[in-house]
Amino acid sequence: MPLGEKIRRYRRxxxxxxxxxxxxxxxxxxxLKGSINGQLKNFSIGGALLxxxxxxxxxQHLVVSQFKPQLNLKIFCPEGVLESKIDIRWYDRxxxxxxxxxxxxxxxxxxxxxxxxxxxxxxx
Numbered sequence: 266m267p268l269g270e271k272i273r274r275y276r277r278x279x280x281x282x283x284x285x286x287x288x289x290x291x292x293x294x295x296x297l298k299g300s301i302n303g304q305l306k307n308f309s310i311g312g313a314l315l316x317x318x319x320x321x322x323x324x325q326h327l328v329v330s331q332f333k334p335q336l337n338l339k340i341f342c343p344e345g346v347l348e349s350k351i352d353i354r355w356y357d358r359x360x361x362x363x364x365x366x367x368x369x370x371x372x373x374x375x376x377x378x379x380x381x382x383x384x385x386x387x388x389x
Contacts, residue, residue, distance in 0.1 A: 279309035282389050288315060291337040292322045299323065305340055310382060312370040320356060320365050328353055344385055349374040
């Protein structure tokens with residue numbers, strides 16, 4: 266197991282649940298808006314692992330940019346659509362699958378969405 270993966274595993278504070286749900290990442294820079302399609306691969310009450318098509322919106326990198334964008338994640342789970350602002354904690358390119366893996370942390374999730382997320386977890 267690569268060292269980075271070992272470090273990430275030990276930093277987790279909440280149990281992860283394996284899923285395959287569609288997701289959409291809404292990105293807003295100062296003068297640019299867009300969205301990136303993705304898939305949620307696992308999640309916890311505090312964060313998730315996303316597989317994203319790209320880490321760019323019109324040439325602007327989501328992480329390595331002069332200005333950090335605002336990121337809002339929409340998760341399409343069986344119980345409905347959950348939304349949360351997120352912060353990308355790490356990412357890695359997977360060449361053989363032509364995707365980016367991104368570890369994200371939920372930030373200031375609204376109470377209603379957090380309650381639905383807790384119900385989803387209870388049903389898994």
